[in-house]
Amino acid sequence: MEKINLDGLWQFGFAEGKYADPLMIPVNSMAAVPSCFDADPELFGSHGTGVYRRTVECDGRVRLTFSGGLFLRIFWDGIEVGKSVLPYTLEDYEFDSGKPGKHELAIVADNVLTGTNDEMFKEYYDFYGYGGIYSHVELEKISDETIRRIQVIPLDYRTGEIEVTVEFPDAPETTDTTLAFDGGMPEKISCSGPIRRKVPNFRLWTPDTPNLHTLTIARNGKSKEVVFGIRTIDWHGGILRLNGQPLRLLGYCRHEAHPDFGAATPLSVVRNDLVRIKNQGCNFIRGSHYPQREEMLDLCDRLGILVWDESLGWGNRIESLTDPLFQSRQEEQTVKMVRSSYNHPSVIIWGFLNECASDNVQTRPIIKRLCDAVHANDRSRPVTFASNRCENDLWLELLDIISFNTYPGWYDPNPQVSGIGNITPRLTEKANFVSAPQFADKPFIVSEIGAGAFLGDHSRARWSEEYQAELFRAVLDTIFTNPRFTGIAIWQFCNCRTYISTQYFFIRPRGFNNKGVLDEYRRPKLAWNVITELSAKYFGKRNK
Numbered sequence: 001m002e003k004i005n006l007d008g009l010w011q012f013g014f015a016e017g018k019y020a021d022p023l024m025i026p027v028n029s030m031a032a033v034p035s036c037f038d039a040d041p042e043l044f045g046s047h048g049t050g051v052y053r054r055t056v057e058c059d060g061r062v063r064l065t066f067s068g069g070l071f072l073r074i075f076w077d078g079i080e081v082g083k084s085v086l087p088y089t090l091e092d093y094e095f096d097s098g099k100p101g102k103h104e105l106a107i108v109a110d111n112v113l114t115g116t117n118d119e120m121f122k123e124y125y126d127f128y129g130y131g132g133i134y135s136h137v138e139l140e141k142i143s144d145e146t147i148r149r150i151q152v153i154p155l156d157y158r159t160g161e162i163e164v165t166v167e168f169p170d171a172p173e174t175t176d177t178t179l180a181f182d183g184g185m186p187e188k189i190s191c192s193g194p195i196r197r198k199v200p201n202f203r204l205w206t207p208d209t210p211n212l213h214t215l216t217i218a219r220n221g222k223s224k225e226v227v228f229g230i231r232t233i234d235w236h237g238g239i240l241r242l243n244g245q246p247l248r249l250l251g252y253c254r255h256e257a258h259p260d261f262g263a264a265t266p267l268s269v270v271r272n273d274l275v276r277i278k279n280q281g282c283n284f285i286r287g288s289h290y291p292q293r294e295e296m297l298d299l300c301d302r303l304g305i306l307v308w309d310e311s312l313g314w315g316n317r318i319e320s321l322t323d324p325l326f327q328s329r330q331e332e333q334t335v336k337m338v339r340s341s342y343n344h345p346s347v348i349i350w351g352f353l354n355e356c357a358s359d360n361v362q363t364r365p366i367i368k369r370l371c372d373a374v375h376a377n378d379r380s381r382p383v384t385f386a387s388n389r390c391e392n393d394l395w396l397e398l399l400d401i402i403s404f405n406t407y408p409g410w411y412d413p414n415p416q417v418s419g420i421g422n423i424t425p426r427l428t429e430k431a432n433f434v435s436a437p438q439f440a441d442k443p444f445i446v447s448e449i450g451a452g453a454f455l456g457d458h459s460r461a462r463w464s465e466e467y468q469a470e471l472f473r474a475v476l477d478t479i480f481t482n483p484r485f486t487g488i489a490i491w492q493f494c495n496c497r498t499y500i501s502t503q504y505f506f507i508r509p510r511g512f513n514n515k516g517v518l519d520e521y522r523r524p525k526l527a528w529n530v531i532t533e534l535s536a537k538y539f540g541k542r543n544k
């Protein structure tokens with residue numbers, strides 16, 4: 001056994017509440033892995049502990065890898081071998097699996113929020129926090145020869161030069177290691193530091209030509225392959241560039257969610273969503289509001305969709321933002337995201353802490369710490385966060401890109417100045433604000449904007465398909481005729497479930513955030529056609 005995939009039917013048990021000894025919960029039914037237990041209509045809305053159990057045949061040192069939420073504990077033959085408090089994060093658990101033979105693996109996932117400041121998920125978030133196993137579960141037998149990680153930094157899009165870093169658990173210089181591109185001739189290398197190479201016969205990665213290369217590192221009969229793309233990003237003079245060419249971004253904020261599957265959306269759903277976005281002429285997805293799954297990023301690499309990947313946060317309040325444990329969890333999650341998704345050419349922006357209290361002076365340490373953590377682990381991509389404090393934000397100077405979430409025509413503070421006619425003036429004010437000398441060098445993205453709409457409501461009033469469609473017409477016409485805007489991530493691709501108990505229940509009918517351009521089952525509202533029309537108007541066949 002090198003690496004095995006443990007997806008399939010597992011034994012399952014559920015009990016209300018958090019459990020000190022979850023293995024006492026009877027496993028009297030079955031669950032698919034990956035899956036979210038509260039996507040099952042019978043358990044939707046319940047706060048409890050799900051226990052997933054199965055046997056695995058293996059021995060010796062192993063590494064288990066998967067993501068899930070909201071709190072995870074891992075037991076091997078009844079002994080706890082790992083835990084995670086970082087929902088949506090791809091985590092590794094290494095342990096000694098013991099003698100050859102059958103062993104029992106139990107993954108315990110609970111969705112019980114206690115409301116402490118350090119918790120990464122909060123019930124005030126405007127999306128539902130599912131309990132379960134969100135990604136594939138993989139088990140790998142490891143040794144000192146196992147390559148832990150390969151990082152590829154594209155350095156020059158004109159020459160195909162890259163920098164490769166290989167991480168081994170032991171001193172690497174002593175052993176023979178080889179490197180090969182695209183299945184070609186292996187070349188002997190020393191891994192004592194980063195290696196620079198020009199990729200033979202390289203082909204550039206762009207959204208129109210998403211060419212990928214492979215790199216294989218081998219040592220003592222063991223090998224690891226990674227996929228990468230050659231493309232570079234730079235950001236200055238207020239312009240974001242890919243391979244030296246100015247970029248304009250048009251796309252969506254997208255939740256990894258579906259009413260039938262929760263956060264464990266099957267690959268077919270993810271694939272269909274992304275192909276639709278691409279075929280509409282869009283080139284951009286903001287992965288709101290947590291690290292994106294590997295397979296989502298793999299698809300974006302192959303389809304040529306640009307991604308903003310962000311760590312988990314939503315409207316976090318000062319009590320959490322100043323809590324040392326919350327701060328270190330945020331840093332840990334952000335660093336894990338950057339390190340695990342580093343090689344994806346589709347990822348062009350890192351983000352964190354959507355709409356935090358960034359107008360409060362006490363938030364500087366956490367924001368600076370997260371910017372620094374990203375920069376320390378990746379200098380090749382810009383960092384941002386989506387601010388709804390906008391002109392009152394105190395920390396825009398720390399960011400590489402300025403991103404504003406703004407809802408003119410929907411959440412208008414003054415009903416006298418309201419509606420579609422309010423959109424162009426409000427957006428233009430923001431573009432003028434970020435044109436001031438201290439911000440002018442930074443690209444500017446509208447990271448959210450939108451309106452709620454019910455499929456089938458043609459009243460033309462607010463909440464109708466027509467109102468939403470006309471709002472997006474005004475938004476895109478404003479953004480793509482004003483060069484100060486780098487682009488837009490429309491809020492949002494499709495409706496998503498939120499907490500029914502949320503204090504905002506009166507603006508979340510049916511327990512959904514209804515601002516999707518598609519409904520939760522991906523049925524299009526009128527706005528879909530308007531966005532398709534305007535993407536053709538402003539970009540022609542650019543991204544198809």
Ligand code: ADA
Nearest residue numbers: 126354355405448491513515
């Ligand atoms: C915020 C938030 C989104 C969503 C949106 C809305 O901007 O970032 O997650 O809640 O508001 O629909 O109001």
